[in-house]
Amino acid sequence: MLRNTKKEWLIGYILVAPFVAIYGLIFVYPTIDMFLLSFQDAPLIGAGTYVGVDNYTRLPSDRRFDTAFWNTVYFVVLTVIPGTFVALGIAMGVTRLSGRIQSLVLALFFLPYILPVSVVYRIWDWTMNFQFGIAMHVLDTLGIDRVPVFQTSTWFMPAVAFVTIWWTCGFSVLLFLAGLRAIPQDIYEAASLDNTSGWRTFRHITWPLLWPITALVLTIQLILQLKIFDQVYLFSQGGRPNDNLVMVYYIFQRAFVNNQGGRAAAIAVVLFIMVIIIAALNFQLMRMSERRK
Amino acid sequence: MSDIVLNSVSKSFGGVRVIDGISLDVPSGEFVVFLGPSGSGKSTLLRMIAGLETIDEGSLTIGGKRSEHLAPGQRDVAMVFQNYALYPHMTVRDNMAFGLKNIRMDKAQIARRVQDAARILEMDALLDRRPAQLSGGQRQRVAIGRAIVKEPAAFLFDEPLSNLDAALRVRTRVELAELHQRMQSTMIYVTHDQTEAMTLADRIVILNNCRIEQIGSPMDVYLKPASRFVAGFVGSPGMNFIKAELSGEGEQQVATLGNGSKVALQIDLPPGTYELGIRPEAVQVSQTPAATTGKAAVVERLGDRTLVHLHLDDGSALVALDSGRSQIRSGDTVHLDFDTTQLHLFDADGIAHHAK
Amino acid sequence: MTPNTIKRINWAGGIVTVLTVVIAVIWAFPLYWGIISSLKPENEVVRPYIELWPDTLTFEHYWFALTETQIGTWYINSIVTSLGVTVLTVSTSMFAGYALSQLRFPGRTVLWWLILASFMVPTQVLIINHFVLMANMSLLNSWAGIILPQLIHPVIIIVYKQFFDQVPKDYREAAAMDNASEWNVLFKIYIPMNWGVTTALSIVTFIWAWNAFLWPFLAVTRTEMMTITVGITQVFDAFGVYYARQLSAAVLAGVPVALAYLLFQRRVTQAITLSAGIKG
Numbered sequence: 009m010l011r012n013t014k015k016e017w018l019i020g021y022i023l024v025a026p027f028v029a030i031y032g033l034i035f036v037y038p039t040i041d042m043f044l045l046s047f048q049d050a051p052l053i054g055a056g057t058y059v060g061v062d063n064y065t066r067l068p069s070d071r072r073f074d075t076a077f078w079n080t081v082y083f084v085v086l087t088v089i090p091g092t093f094v095a096l097g098i099a100m101g102v103t104r105l106s107g108r109i110q111s112l113v114l115a116l117f118f119l120p121y122i123l124p125v126s127v128v129y130r131i132w133d134w135t136m137n138f139q140f141g142i143a144m145h146v147l148d149t150l151g152i153d154r155v156p157v158f159q160t161s162t163w164f165m166p167a168v169a170f171v172t173i174w175w176t177c178g179f180s181v182l183l184f185l186a187g188l189r190a191i192p193q194d195i196y197e198a199a200s201l202d203n204t205s206g207w208r209t210f211r212h213i214t215w216p217l218l219w220p221i222t223a224l225v226l227t228i229q230l231i232l233q234l235k236i237f238d239q240v241y242l243f244s245q246g247g248r249p250n251d252n253l254v255m256v257y258y259i260f261q262r263a264f265v266n267n268q269g270g271r272a273a274a275i276a277v278v279l280f281i282m283v284i285i286i287a288a289l290n291f292q293l294m295r296m297s298e299r300r301k
Numbered sequence: 302m303s304d305i306v307l308n309s310v311s312k313s314f315g316g317v318r319v320i321d322g323i324s325l326d327v328p329s330g331e332f333v334v335f336l337g338p339s340g341s342g343k344s345t346l347l348r349m350i351a352g353l354e355t356i357d358e359g360s361l362t363i364g365g366k367r368s369e370h371l372a373p374g375q376r377d378v379a380m381v382f383q384n385y386a387l388y389p390h391m392t393v394r395d396n397m398a399f400g401l402k403n404i405r406m407d408k409a410q411i412a413r414r415v416q417d418a419a420r421i422l423e424m425d426a427l428l429d430r431r432p433a434q435l436s437g438g439q440r441q442r443v444a445i446g447r448a449i450v451k452e453p454a455a456f457l458f459d460e461p462l463s464n465l466d467a468a469l470r471v472r473t474r475v476e477l478a479e480l481h482q483r484m485q486s487t488m489i490y491v492t493h494d495q496t497e498a499m500t501l502a503d504r505i506v507i508l509n510n511c512r513i514e515q516i517g518s519p520m521d522v523y524l525k526p527a528s529r530f531v532a533g534f535v536g537s538p539g540m541n542f543i544k545a546e547l548s549g550e551g552e553q554q555v556a557t558l559g560n561g562s563k564v565a566l567q568i569d570l571p572p573g574t575y576e577l578g579i580r581p582e583a584v585q586v587s588q589t590p591a592a593t594t595g596k597a598a599v600v601e602r603l604g605d606r607t608l609v610h611l612h613l614d615d616g617s618a619l620v621a622l623d624s625g626r627s628q629i630r631s632g633d634t635v636h637l638d639f640d641t642t643q644l645h646l647f648d649a650d651g652i653a654h655h656a657k
Numbered sequence: 658m659t660p661n662t663i664k665r666i667n668w669a670g671g672i673v674t675v676l677t678v679v680i681a682v683i684w685a686f687p688l689y690w691g692i693i694s695s696l697k698p699e700n701e702v703v704r705p706y707i708e709l710w711p712d713t714l715t716f717e718h719y720w721f722a723l724t725e726t727q728i729g730t731w732y733i734n735s736i737v738t739s740l741g742v743t744v745l746t747v748s749t750s751m752f753a754g755y756a757l758s759q760l761r762f763p764g765r766t767v768l769w770w771l772i773l774a775s776f777m778v779p780t781q782v783l784i785i786n787h788f789v790l791m792a793n794m795s796l797l798n799s800w801a802g803i804i805l806p807q808l809i810h811p812v813i814i815i816v817y818k819q820f821f822d823q824v825p826k827d828y829r830e831a832a833a834m835d836n837a838s839e840w841n842v843l844f845k846i847y848i849p850m851n852w853g854v855t856t857a858l859s860i861v862t863f864i865w866a867w868n869a870f871l872w873p874f875l876a877v878t879r880t881e882m883m884t885i886t887v888g889i890t891q892v893f894d895a896f897g898v899y900y901a902r903q904l905s906a907a908v909l910a911g912v913p914v915a916l917a918y919l920l921f922q923r924r925v926t927q928a929i930t931l932s933a934g935i936k937g
Contacts, residue, residue, distance in 0.1 A: 016761060016762060016839070019839050020756045023753060023756035023760070026749045026752065027750065027753035028768070030745070030808050030809075031771075033790075033805075034790075034805055034806055034808055034809055035783075037790070038787055039783065041789070041790075042785065045785065045786065052785065052789070053788075098680070101673055101676065101680070104670065104674055104677070111922065115919065116682065116684055116685040119688060120688070122914050122915060122917075123868070123911045123914060124867065124870065124910055124914065125868065125886065126887070126889050126890045126910060127907040127908075127910050127911040130889070130890070130904055130907035131691040131904070131907065132687065134900055134903075134904060135687050135690060135691075140702065140703045140705075145706070179929060179933075182926055183933050186935050187935070206669060224933060224935075234779070237781060237871055242890055259782070260875075263784070263785045264875065269785055269789070273785055273786075276782040276784075279779065280779065283778070283779045283782075284778070287777040288777075
């Protein structure tokens with residue numbers, strides 16, 4: 009097509025300019041700044057002195073970093089795979105329904121995802137309240153002793169993981185539903201003509217055809233849960249935050265509670281690199297499985 | 302009014318020539334059809350006139366104005382796209398008015414032009430609908446209407462009927478012919494369908510391999526194809542081609558076919574090996590024994606006529622025409638009369654020579 | 658297939674269906690429980706047994722939250738900042754997505770790769786530097802300070818680029834024949850043709866912004882500048898240890914986004930699947 013090159017350049021630049029300006033200010037600059045800050049002994053706000061890799065070398069012997077790192081890993085283990093399977097199960101159930109019932113049931117599963125974390129916190133804090141929570145009534149009827157879940161170190165992470173699955177599962181359900189809809193119905197019809205049992209149909213048709221979506225859900229969940237902060241922070245209020253530290257929480261603590269910008273930045277860089285490595289690994293895996301087809 | 306003059310225009314896509322030195326003069330009011338197989342460059346040539354493709358070399362003049370460097374909208378031509386490209390979010394009225402609003406025409410005049418076009422195309426009732434609410438045929442009309450309101454020097458059509466079903470295509474073809482008679486405007490029409498070309502065109506431009514093979518009226522192209530390519534491309538069922546040895550003196554020549562039968566014809570050519578071309582309707586089934594015989598393989602009865610697919614003794618294939626009430630059956634031996642005035646000989650370069 | 662097997666399959670299917678519905682009800686029960694508790698008088702809330710419907714239905718806690726706390730101000734802060742994030746993110750992404758999809762200019766490929774790369778970067782790690790930046794710009798405790806660091810949503814540009822890529826080039830050519838300027842092509846054709854996706858993306862961006870916790874929590878220290886998601890959990894003396902009051906505030910914070918979802922269920926679903934890279 010006949011193009012006016014100069015004019016096209018100009019319009020292109022005008023159109024990307026607002027985005028590039030915001031992106032530069034809010035993304036590129038802070039990212040570079042984070043790296044620079046991580047090599048300094050600096051308060052949160054104000055000048056610092058260059059200390060080389062000191063902020064990094066002290067991390068291995070930092071007990072709080074240890075807690076934060078392993079708690080994050082623990083949290084990922086507790087949420088990612090269980091959450092994905094719960095979502096798959098829900099999606100398999102929802103996809104069988106049709107019409108209004110389906111959208112109603114889907115809405116019931118999806119509604120928590122749409123709510124702010126504060127609301128989720130309030131609801132579950134109330135539901136699991138040691139004195140009056142309805143969950144405790146359930147424990148009573150089952151003959152189990154009541155537990156102050158969010159005040160007990162053992163129960164804290166599993167409980168927050170449980171609430172997180174409840175909260176974010178709807179998102180994964182939607183992706184699975186889209187994936188299930190994309191499987192052509194005639195494959196199932198062919199399978200039923202071959203007298204394939206329900207489990208074999210799932211094992212040999214649904215599961216392999218759904219695998220790309222499953223991989224996607226696992227990836228999204230993995231990266232999302234590495235960045236966990238909100239729930240842990242809120243449920244720790246009035247509890248024992250130092251036992252419940254996760255990576256972002258520790259960044260927050262170092263920077264905003266201890267006023268150590270440089271050391272906080274070093275932790276941020278570590279998390280940054282963790283996420284990038286996982287994203288890159290995952291990208292490679294996806295490409296390899298694509299090629300195998 | 303306007304002439305469209307192309308003077309040795311060329312175009313390449315990444316080093317590959319797609320249009321090679323084409324010159325063409327379209328007088329005002331003429332209906333010209335670009336006919337050719339896919340990849341022949343016919344659409345590219347149309348898009349070069351429209352300004353949607355650049356012209357690498359040569360010049361384009363529209364209505365006396367050099368146009369190869371003008372933007373598409375400034376060339377005073379309007380185009381009907383193959384997929385119509387109606388803006389889905391605008392009503393029919395807005396679709397037609399969009400181009401006029403862009404040149405800041407005053408509202409009253411836009412409204413008048415839209416009304417006129419709607420009346421011509423009998424679609425007043427559709428003006429406030431959106432494209433999604435229209436049938437294929439109606440969308441086609443809107444696409445034409447969007448061109449009409451511009452009152453352009455020339456209309457460009459890019460395979461406009463290819464998205465319609467067979468019945469609608471025939472009807473729309475007739476409507477297009479009527480539209481041209483009424484508006485008397487220049488129209489350039491691209492198609493690969495020879496029936497559309499034959500029925501609509503004042504002149505057909507046959508393109509092959511980035512070049513013009515022949516320019517002529519439909520009957521010229523049909524009766525006196527300039528090349529082996531044109532002879533084979535135009536006409537349905539296609540022309541028969543048989544190897545022939547030419548011998549004789551002066552204009553009195555005898556063509557000997559592969560099976561040994563001889564056909565006498567008048568043509569001014571040196572003796573040698575040629576390809577003999579003859580249309581099925583010039584191969585008549587004879588009730589009396591004739592020089593050439595063949596064996597009927599498949600008999601296609603079309604009602605008004607019958608196509609007989611034959612094999613000659615040497616195995617070469619031939620299609621002959623018989624009346625609708627033909628008695629021939631598959632396996633019959635058939636006697637054939639050639640109309641020697643409708644013979645064409647093609648030399649090694651594919652150039653056609655026509656018998657007298 | 659014998660009549661017997663048909664019966665068996667229907668049985669199994671029936672059980673799964675009933676089970677799904679039952680689980681869905683249990684799943685949503687905490688929501689119901691939270692709402693219903695907020696409608697009970699405080700003495701009824703703390704009764705030591707389960708009451709699925711209040712003896713006395715009361716709106717006193719809502720009345721309290723709306724009149725005695727700063728929740729009204731927080732609402733305004735949430736609405737303004739969420740709208741700000743939505744309008745700025747969607748419009749800049751729309752324009753940039755269009756330029757990346759339809760226009761050729763030097764630097765285009767580099768920008769595109771940068772956006773794809775930033776897709777992987779967790780914005781949570783930038784909180785320190787965002788805080789320093791906003792402090793230096795004196796934007797802490799301001800609407801702009803809440804909005805600005807929330808404007809990184811590369812996925813929206815990616816979705817826009819995909820949609821603009823899918824528009825057949827015929828429309829662009831038709832517009833060229835129609836003498837449309839580049840601006841008209843954008844504003845009169847490409848944007849209106851994709852209103853659906855703009856609506857969907859706007860709704861979810863609004864929901865994301867409304868629900869944002871970490872950044873608004875850091876950027877604001879003055880209670881009158883807080884957004885509702887931060888305010889209801891961070892201003893401890895606003896509600897005291899009154900569970901029903903706290904829950905009524907939570908319901909008030911959740912209602913706008915829940916409504917947005919229930920009204921635009923199809924659009925939200927579409928946007929969510931699109932944002933994960935699946936064609937809706």
